[in-house]
């Protein structure tokens with residue numbers, strides 16, 4: 001995985017690009033939903049193995065789970081009317097899915113169970129798109145020597161592009177004002 005903070009920065013910035021004016025709760029959920037999938041690490045403490053269905057990058061990283069998270073957060077943020085609910089559901093599903101798509105761009109670990117529960121095959125993007133260095137998962141591996149190349153890779157491939165996208169949206173909003 002990229003680091004949790006990078007996942008959240010990407011989902012937040014993409015959300016802000018899609019919808020510039022946001023309430024505090026929408027901004028908070030937009031930030032949080034980018035990292036929710038990695039809560040599956042808790043399973044490790046209950047004996048769930050990495051490649052189990054409920055293991056890391058398993059069910060929790062599927063498109064169906066992104067859609068369920070999108071449904072819950074969308075419901076919390078929507079106003080009256082089906083179009084509001086549908087809009088927020090799509091919004092949070094897209095933001096939550098960024099986590100899975102970014103994990104598919106990483107250089108290590110196992111792929112994500114994109115189509116769980118129908119298929120538990122693990123997927124990555126083709127090699128030429130796997131450019132984000134994988135972050136260590138265990139706390140005792142969190143040393144500067146291991147994390148520095150990960151941060152540099154995330155800066156280049158995640159933070160820089162999403163900041164450019166956000167900047168373009170900001171210019172658009174500034175011109176409109």
Ligand SMILES: [Zn+2]
Nearest residue numbers: 001037038103
């Ligand atoms: Zn992940």
